[in-house]
Amino acid sequence: MIPEVADLFSLWKMVHASVDKMIADLTDEQLTKKPEGNNSIAAVLEHTALVERKFLSALAGEVQNIDTQAPFKASSWDVAKIKADWNDVVSYGESVLSKLTAEQLSEFGLKLGVGEVNKRQLLVYMISHTTHHRGQIPILKRLVTA
Numbered sequence: 001m002i003p004e005v006a007d008l009f010s011l012w013k014m015v016h017a018s019v020d021k022m023i024a025d026l027t028d029e030q031l032t033k034k035p036e037g038n039n040s041i042a043a044v045l046e047h048t049a050l051v052e053r054k055f056l057s058a059l060a061g062e063v064q065n066i067d068t069q070a071p072f073k074a075s076s077w078d079v080a081k082i083k084a085d086w087n088d089v090v091s092y093g094e095s096v097l098s099k100l101t102a103e104q105l106s107e108f109g110l111k112l113g114v115g116e117v118n119k120r121q122l123l124v125y126m127i128s129h130t131t132h133h134r135g136q137i138p139i140l141k142r143l144v145t146a
Contacts (some may be wrong), residue, residue, distance in 0.1 A: 001098045004105070005123070009097050012127045015134055016090055019045070022137050026144070028079040035143035042077035044140065046070075048133045049085045053092065055126040058110040059119050060096045097123075 001009065023031065023041060034040040039047075050068045057064040071077065100119065109122030117125060 001094075002100065002102055004102070004120075005097050005100050008123055008127060009094065012093065012130065013090060015127065015130050016086075019086075019130075019134050019137060022134075022141065026141065030141075030144045031079050031082075032077050033144040035140065038140060038143060039072055039136075040077060041137060041140050041144065042079055042082050043071040043074065044133050044136055045086050046077060046082045047072060048130055049082070049089045051129055052089045052126055053085075055110065055122055055129075056089070056093050056096045058122060059100065063110065 023045070026041065031042045031045075032040050034043070047068055050066050050071070054064055054066040054068060057066075105120035105123075106118050109117045109119040111117075112122075112125065114125075
């Protein structure tokens, strides 16, 4: 893995590990509880993993058509599957990122709501997106454990 990508991968893994630590003591019931006017932690985790998978597939040059909003429309969640997908996306990411070259980082990545981004920007945006949702978890956790 090239150094720039290795640094970003390391940061992304740290964000994932911090989420793992935050949810480690929660039951499946707490993970799937949907506080009034909010999403469940399970929905946030599933959404985040789906966005990561979609962005990583674009980095691999094979964009997967994934409904990243589906978890927010659901009324129930399969916690075991969500946890497995959450953990698996890091392995998938390592596989994809280890193949990226410095030249590929400047290539088109994806068209997002903010506009077209290259692969370098897409990787940074993915980490930012995950970090954004990481910030929601302590708030949701307080609501479901109160």
